[in-house]
Amino acid sequence: MDIDAAEAAVADVKKTFLLGQRADAFELEYVTETEATISELEETVATFGAIASASEELREALAGYSTDVESASVTDSRDEEPEEPAESTADDAASDKEDGGASSGEEPSEEDTESAADEQLEVTDTSGDT
Numbered sequence: 001m002d003i004d005a006a007e008a009a010v011a012d013v014k015k016t017f018l019l020g021q022r023a024d025a026f027e028l029e030y031v032t033e034t035e036a037t038i039s040e041l042e043e044t045v046a047t048f049g050a051i052a053s054a055s056e057e058l059r060e061a062l063a064g065y066s067t068d069v070e071s072a073s074v075t076d077s078r079d080e081e082p083e084e085p086a087e088s089t090a091d092d093a094a095s096d097k098e099d100g101g102a103s104s105g106e107e108p109s110e111e112d113t114e115s116a117a118d119e120q121l122e123v124t125d126t127s128g129d130t
Helices: 003-022 028-080 090-098 108-129
Strands: none
Touching: 003 028
């Protein structure tokens, strides 16, 4: 919406109305209704102007923000070292066995499950001896 055009249109309506009112061309009821309508139009145009101004401020702030984000992203990508693939070691294999193989994405074998259950029983049995 063109705010300037709306302001000009409301000003023209107001001017025409005032000329007609001076010529005593209108009834009192029409004058009251028209004055109220013109006031509402002026308030509406002022609101549109405030919205347009706030929108422009928001656009500028977002443009500044996106520039900051892009700068930070470029800086972060320069600071990061390329990741090297982790090599599997014997410690990793031992850790996987302790975890029941869950970290490798495989289901634990029946033997691992029984071993874990036995360990749980041992812990349970010793926890009652205090």
